[in-house]
Amino acid sequence: MPDYTFPYFAIGIAKLLEGNRYSSELRYALGQLTLKDWFPQIVTASGLLALCRQPIETWWRGEAADSVDVLLVGDRLSESAENYLNTLRKESRYTDSISGIAQLADNDLFRQLLLRLRQEDNRARAQSEYVQLRRFLIEHAFATKSDIRNAFANTLLITPSDVRDLYMRADDMSLRDPQANVYYNCQRCGAVPIEEGIPQPLKPQVCGAHCPRWREGWEEIAPSKHLLVLRRGVQERTLIPGVPELRLLAALRDLHAAHGTIGEPVLWPGIDSYDIAMQVGDALWVVDVKDRGGNFGRFLKDIPHHPDIHWHRAFYVYPHEREVEKVQVQLDWTEILSDQAFLALVAQEA
Numbered sequence: 001m002p003d004y005t006f007p008y009f010a011i012g013i014a015k016l017l018e019g020n021r022y023s024s025e026l027r028y029a030l031g032q033l034t035l036k037d038w039f040p041q042i043v044t045a046s047g048l049l050a051l052c053r054q055p056i057e058t059w060w061r062g063e064a065a066d067s068v069d070v071l072l073v074g075d076r077l078s079e080s081a082e083n084y085l086n087t088l089r090k091e092s093r094y095t096d097s098i099s100g101i102a103q104l105a106d107n108d109l110f111r112q113l114l115l116r117l118r119q120e121d122n123r124a125r126a127q128s129e130y131v132q133l134r135r136f137l138i139e140h141a142f143a144t145k146s147d148i149r150n151a152f153a154n155t156l157l158i159t160p161s162d163v164r165d166l167y168m169r170a171d172d173m174s175l176r177d178p179q180a181n182v183y184y185n186c187q188r189c190g191a192v193p194i195e196e197g198i199p200q201p202l203k204p205q206v207c208g209a210h211c212p213r214w215r216e217g218w219e220e221i222a223p224s225k226h227l228l229v230l231r232r233g234v235q236e237r238t239l240i241p242g243v244p245e246l247r248l249l250a251a252l253r254d255l256h257a258a259h260g261t262i263g264e265p266v267l268w269p270g271i272d273s274y275d276i277a278m279q280v281g282d283a284l285w286v287v288d289v290k291d292r293g294g295n296f297g298r299f300l301k302d303i304p305h306h307p308d309i310h311w312h313r314a315f316y317v318y319p320h321e322r323e324v325e326k327v328q329v330q331l332d333w334t335e336i337l338s339d340q341a342f343l344a345l346v347a348q349e350a
C-alpha cells in the first residue's frame with residue numbers, strides 16, 4: 001500500500017500556516033508517525049513548525065518526496081514545498097485537500113498566465129509580452145490601476161485586468177506602518193509587511209544586512225485608496241528572485257556595450273526556459289539565477305536542454321553576497337559561480 005504520510009503531512013502543514021491546527025490531513029499524518037514510532041515527541045504547533053524549517057533529510061526518516069528539500073522558510077512554505085503541493089493538486093486523490101490553500105492560489109495565477117503565453121502561436125509576441133509583464137512585476141511591488149493600464153495599453157496577449165489580478169488593494173493588507181502612516185517598499189524584497197506594529201521583511205535573508213532599514217533600501221510610500229500591492233505569493237516567487245536577475249542583466253548589458261564579441265543578453269528566453277541567454281564569442285551561454293549560493297547536494301540538477309535553444313555552456317549564478325557556504329557541487333553540464341565570478345569569466349572570454 002502506498003505511503004500517504006508525507007503528502008498529507010505537507011498538506012497539513014500548509015493548512016496549519018493558515019491557522020487550521022486540526023486539519024484531518026495533519027491528524028492523519030501525525031497518527032501515522034506515532035504508529036511508526038520514529039517521530040520525535042512533539043507537543044506544540046510551534047515545535048512542529050520549527051522542525052519543518054530543518055532540511056527534510058535531517059529529520060524525516062520515512063518515505064518523502066525527493067524534490068522537497070525543506071518544508072518551510074520562516075513562516076512560509078518553501079518554493080520546493082509549494083511546487084510539490086501544486087503537483088499533488090493535479091492528482092484527484094488530493095484535490096479536495098488542497099483547493100483552499102491561499103499561497104498556492106496566488107502563485108497559480110502567474111503560472112496560468114505563463115502557460116497561456118506558452119501556447120500562443122505568435123511566439124515572438126508571447127515572449128516579448130512575457131518579459132514586459134515579469135519586469136513590471138519585479139519593478140512594481142506597488143502600483144495603481146492607471147500604472148497598469150498605461151504599461152499594458154498596447155499588449156495584445158496580456159490585458160490590464162490580467163495584471164490587475166496579480167495585485168491586491170494595499171489598504172486591505174497589513175502593510176501600513178501605524179506610526180509613520182506609510183508603506184515601505186524594499187529594493188530587494190518589495191512590500192514590507194507590518195506585524196504587531198513592526199516592519200518584518202518577507203525574506204530577511206535577502207533584505208537584512210544588505211538592505212539596512214530606514215536608509216536607502218526602503219522607500220516610503222504614501223497611502224492612497226487606489227494603491228495596489230503585489231499578491232504575496234507573486235512577491236515571493238517572482239519579485240524577490242527577480243531582483244538579482246535584473247541586476248545581472250544590467251551588468252551583462254554593460255559588458256555587451258563594451259565588447260563586440262558579447263551578444264545582447266536575452267531575458268527569460270523560450271518564455272522562461274532560462275533566466276538569461278547570451279552569445280559569448282561563438283558560443284551560446286544560458287544562465288539560471290539562484291537566490292543563494294551553497295551546497296545544495298542532490299537538489300541541484302543540471303540545467304536541461306531546450307529543443308529550440310542550443311546552448312553550449314550553462315551556469316547557475318548566485319549573488320556574491322548570498323554565498324551561505326562554499327559551493328562544492330559537481331554537475332556534468334552546469335557550472336556554479338557567483339555573479340562576480342561569472343561577470344569576470346564573461347569579460348575574460350570576450
Ligand SMILES: [Zn+2]
Nearest residue numbers: 186189201207
Ligand atoms: Zn528587503
